[in-house]
Structures are given as structure tokens and as C-alpha cells.
Amino acid sequence: MRMRIGLRAKAYLLIVPLVMAVVLVSGVLASLEARAGLTDVATRLLAYKAEQLRDYAYSEWDVIEELGLAGLPEYRDVVEASIGSYATSLLRSESEQILALDSDGRVVMSVGLSQPGGDDIHAERLVDPPAPGWFEREILDDDRVGVAFDFEPFEWRMAVTDLESSFFAEVYDIGRTHVAILAVALAVVITMLSVFVGYIIRPVEQLTLTIDTVSVSNDLSHRVDPGYPDELGLLAADFNRMLDSLEASYRQLQEKTEAEVxxxxxxxxxxxxxxxxxxxxxxxxxxxxxxxxxxxxxxxxxxxxxxxxxxxxxxxxxxxxxxxxxxxxxxxxxxxxxxxxxxxxxxxxxxxxxxxxxxxxxxxxxxxxxxxxxxxxxxxxxxxxxxxxxxxxxxxxxxxxxxxxxxxxxxxxxxxxxxxxxxxxxxxxxxxxxxxxxxxxxxxxxxxxxxxxxxxxxxxx
Ligand SMILES: [Fe+2]
Ligand SMILES: [Fe+2]
Missing domain, CATH: 1.10.3210.10 (Hypothetical protein af1432)
Structure with a gap:
């Protein structure tokens, strides 16, 4: 006895890629959510560092001011050195940089793990310093993100920054991984769908095509390939038997007609x-x-x-x-x-x-x-x-x-x-x-x- 894989079983097979598609869509949404969350966390981290630095700078200044030493340039230098030192302690990667600009936009302090700062840096000048708060813009030929704030005692505009490519590196990684998974999963889903749908659609198409051909051409010699032994295969076999019978009857009728003529x-x-x-x-x-x-x-x-x-x-x-x-x-x-x-x-x-x-x-x-x-x-x-x-x-x-x-x-x-x-x-x-x-x-x-x-x-x- 031939094994029969019914249409019902084939229809159930369609559920597999459909479930995969649903999971895929959920994954896409979850991934987008994670990406947004990650961006938010990173942004807060930079804001937190900026806040810490700001608080530290003001607290240092308050001490000097309370001691009545604020007017002395050497104490101002001490405060500046202390702020630079604290800023360095806040850095965690070579892509991070903390800048201080004077009221003319000149770089008066530049702190980075790979770039401790020097005269050449101090010679730089930003025509349009970043406004206080979050920014994403080009600074000294690099695309950077960061948080800016004012340190009024020195009339400084300070900025805690990171390279945009580094800051979003994890986010970009997630995106790339996600695109790769999406592409593979889509390919699998489309392949499975086309194969499973083909199981059902192809025999139906073949059957209707043969019926059309027979009805249009009146040529009873056409036959359908029974294909898989499911309900459609049985239908095709029945259709072929009907054509056999019709063809035999037609031949007999033709012979009788010829004899009559x-x-x-x-x-x-x-x-x-x-x-x-x-x-x-x-x-x-x-x-x-x-x-x-x-x-x-x-x-x-x-x-x-x-x-x-x-x-x-x-x-x-x-x-x-x-x-x-x-x-x-x-x-x-x-x-x-x-x-x-x-x-x-x-x-x-x-x-x-x-x-x-x-x-x-x-x-x-x-x-x-x-x-x-x-x-x-x-x-x-x-x-x-x-x-x-x-x-x-x-x-x-x-x-x-x-x-x-x-x-x-x-x-x-x-x-x-x-x-x-x-x-x-x-x-x-x-x-x-x-x-x-x-x-x-x-x-x-x-x-x-x-x-x-x-x-x-x-x-x-
Ligand atoms: Fe006559
Ligand atoms: Fe005659």
C-alpha cells in the first residue's frame, strides 16, 4: 500500500515557516527595542560623566572661593590641573575625549587616553562650540557625540565626548548581526514556504492546465501527472481514467460514424x-x-x-x-x-x-x-x-x-x-x-x- 501524505498534513507543514516568520518579526521588534535601550544607556552614561565632572569642577572652585583664594592665578591653575586630572579618571576608552573651550571657542583643555593634550591642541579653535546639552556633530574633524555644559567661574564651555563610531559600536554590531540573522531566516522561511506551497499548488495548476487544454483543443490524448499520492494525486488519476474512458468512447463513436457515413x-x-x-x-x-x-x-x-x-x-x-x-x-x-x-x-x-x-x-x-x-x-x-x-x-x-x-x-x-x-x-x-x-x-x-x-x-x- 502506498504511503499517503494528505493535503491536511501538507497544510500543517505550512505552519512551520509561518511560525518562523512570526518569531522573526518579534525578533526584529525586540532587537529594535534593545537597540534603542542600548543607545539610551550609553547616552545616560556620557551625561552622567558630564554631571560628575561639572559637580567636581564647581566643588573645587567653591573650596578655593571659600578660602578667599579665588583671585590668585596660581590657585586657579591648581583648580584647572585638578579638573584635568579628574576628567582623565572619568575616561574609559581611547575614543573618549573631554574638552574645555574658552569664550572665543579656543581649546583650553583637551583630555584623552591616547591624546593627553599639548600646545597644538590648545591652538585649535571652534568657531561654533556645541551648545549645552546633548550633541551629535563634527568636532576637530571627527564625528562625535557628547554632553556640553558651562563652567562659569572660568567662562568655559566643557564637553564630555566620544567618537560616534565607537559610541554606537555595540548598536551597530547588534544591527549587523540582526541583518545577517534576518537574511538567513528570511531565506529559510521563503524556501520552506515555496516548497510547501508548491506541494499543494503545483498539482492543482497542472490539473487545471490540462482541463483547460482538453476543453479548448478537444484533444483527449492529454494526461495529468498524478505526482504525489495525496488527494490531488488521486483526483488526477481519476481525471486520467475519465479521459481514458472518454477517449475510448470517442474512438468508438468515430468508428461508428465513419461506418455510418x-x-x-x-x-x-x-x-x-x-x-x-x-x-x-x-x-x-x-x-x-x-x-x-x-x-x-x-x-x-x-x-x-x-x-x-x-x-x-x-x-x-x-x-x-x-x-x-x-x-x-x-x-x-x-x-x-x-x-x-x-x-x-x-x-x-x-x-x-x-x-x-x-x-x-x-x-x-x-x-x-x-x-x-x-x-x-x-x-x-x-x-x-x-x-x-x-x-x-x-x-x-x-x-x-x-x-x-x-x-x-x-x-x-x-x-x-x-x-x-x-x-x-x-x-x-x-x-x-x-x-x-x-x-x-x-x-x-x-x-x-x-x-x-x-x-x-x-x-x-
Ligand atoms: Fe416528357
Ligand atoms: Fe426527355
Missing amino acids: EARRIAVDREEETLFLLGRVSEFRDMETGEHLSRVATLCSILAEMLGWSRREQTLIYRSSQLHDIGKIAIPDAILQKPGTLTEDEFNHMKLHTTIGHNLLKDAKSEHLLHAADIALTHHERWDGTGYPSGLAGDDIPLSGRIVGIVDVFDALTSDRHYKRAWSTDEALDHIGSHKSKHFDPKLVDIFTANFDELRTAIRR
Whole structure:
């Protein structure tokens, strides 16, 4: 049995980096707080030293003043030396420095562990001495922080200072360490999140992508990689099985459809062949060839196309027009094959081939045969109403009957028959033109004559 790591377990895994992220944020806040605290402590330390120095200086001066020695320069020097000595005792690092400036900004005392002070230092002068209180500024080419105060008896501005870089060194160290920890922790959190989220998101993305591809392309051959055996993996496997089944059904359906199309094609071919043979029966007895039928069918379908009929309608008239004289099977040979002119009775009998053909076909089920029934009945009607059997006129004559009427006459005129020679195409065309709006539909005559070259090419006349 395969081990299943469910989506729930994977979701819980996401909690790990999220907890780490929370801890990280807390760490950042705590670190910022510590940094501020450290700065505060350091600042207070410097302020404390300044306060100590100030108190010491005044107490020394008070002693001299109480003894009435304040006006004596040598005692003032003693006080100054004592203040310098005390200042030195306050220093803890080489970066610290205590300065005393006179009222002109000249450095009158400079105390430091690495720089005990000298004439060169005393020659320095600050144009803009630091104001009493906390300051952060450049002093004698160094960035310094410190606390300044006034020692009025000497008219001094004193300052307890430290180099800014040294004063904030611990703070900077904390910052650097913090940035390093932050970077590493962030990298770990992002990596864990992307890996764990990938466990869940990647299979979902793959599944939806495959579903999209299948629905857009209708190509059932695509499959999803089942990946991990979790719920999504099972879903992907189910989806693949569904595609397998759909593809098999589709293939079966396709094979059936192809077989049906082939069967239908064979049936249509057979029907066409049957219709042609039926048509031949009538023409055979009339001592004509099958070529008449195929020429009539071809010309009818081309005219139908010129009239804007659909492909299906063109095929319909192509097949059904071949049965236009099917009724002649009931006309006696004596009339049908009579070499001379028919008597009135004989001609009346001959006219019956239209209604006989119609009666033969009218009850058929086939669309082609029903259409052929209309054509058989109306292909001898005339536009002016002088035709037979019903004397229909104009648009009352079905259009398929009018089409077969003009095409049948044209082909009969240009063919040899047992009672006449073949006319030339020009003679036949003249005849058709002269019977426009009499025998033939004027619109069909116009189309027939305007496109005569194309029609003649189609039947090789
Ligand atoms: Fe006919
Ligand atoms: Fe005919």
C-alpha cells in the first residue's frame, strides 16, 4: 500500500515557516527595542560623566572661593590641573575625549587616553562650540557625540565626548548581526514556504492546465501527472481514467460514424444508380441513350446553382430530373416509336406520360422520388399556360418543372431522334429565345442564354 501524505498534513507543514516568520518579526521588534535601550544607556552614561565632572569642577572652585583664594592665578591653575586630572579618571576608552573651550571657542583643555593634550591642541579653535546639552556633530574633524555644559567661574564651555563610531559600536554590531540573522531566516522561511506551497499548488495548476487544454483543443490524448499520492494525486488519476474512458468512447463513436457515413454513401450511390436505371427504362423505350438523362441532370443542377440553390437542392434536382419521362413506360410502342407525326388522339395519349409518371412516384417515401413526381407532372407545362397536362402558367408551375422543361427541350432539339435530325446549338438557342415568356420562364431563358458557354462546356455540345 502506498504511503499517503494528505493535503491536511501538507497544510500543517505550512505552519512551520509561518511560525518562523512570526518569531522573526518579534525578533526584529525586540532587537529594535534593545537597540534603542542600548543607545539610551550609553547616552545616560556620557551625561552622567558630564554631571560628575561639572559637580567636581564647581566643588573645587567653591573650596578655593571659600578660602578667599579665588583671585590668585596660581590657585586657579591648581583648580584647572585638578579638573584635568579628574576628567582623565572619568575616561574609559581611547575614543573618549573631554574638552574645555574658552569664550572665543579656543581649546583650553583637551583630555584623552591616547591624546593627553599639548600646545597644538590648545591652538585649535571652534568657531561654533556645541551648545549645552546633548550633541551629535563634527568636532576637530571627527564625528562625535557628547554632553556640553558651562563652567562659569572660568567662562568655559566643557564637553564630555566620544567618537560616534565607537559610541554606537555595540548598536551597530547588534544591527549587523540582526541583518545577517534576518537574511538567513528570511531565506529559510521563503524556501520552506515555496516548497510547501508548491506541494499543494503545483498539482492543482497542472490539473487545471490540462482541463483547460482538453476543453479548448478537444484533444483527449492529454494526461495529468498524478505526482504525489495525496488527494490531488488521486483526483488526477481519476481525471486520467475519465479521459481514458472518454477517449475510448470517442474512438468508438468515430468508428461508428465513419461506418455510418460509408453505409450512407453506398445507399446514396445505390439510390442514384436506381434512379438512373429507372430513367433509362423510359428513355430506352423511346430509343434514346442514357446520355440524354445525364445531360439533362447536369444542366438542371448547373441552372439550380446559378439560381442560388443550395448544394443539397442541386443534388436533388440532379437525381430527380432523370425520371422526368418515367411515365413513358406506359405509352404503347406504336405511339412512342412512330416515325411520323402523331395524330391528335395519339398525342393526347402521349401527354398521359406526365400524369402516369406522377402517379407512379407521388406516394413514394424518398425525397428524390417525390421531387421527381412533381417534375414528371409539370415538365411539359408552359409559361403562357398552353402546356399540359394542367395548363398551369407562370409561377404556378413548380420551378423544378420549368428548369427541366427548358433543359429537356434544348437537349431534345440538339439530339438526333428517330423523327428528326439534330439542330445546331445556335438554332436551338434561337428557338429558346423566341419562346421566351411563351413556352419558357423568361428569367430562366435569360440565365440560360447569358451562361450558354458554360452550360455547353458542361455537356460538351
Ligand atoms: Fe416528357
Ligand atoms: Fe426527355
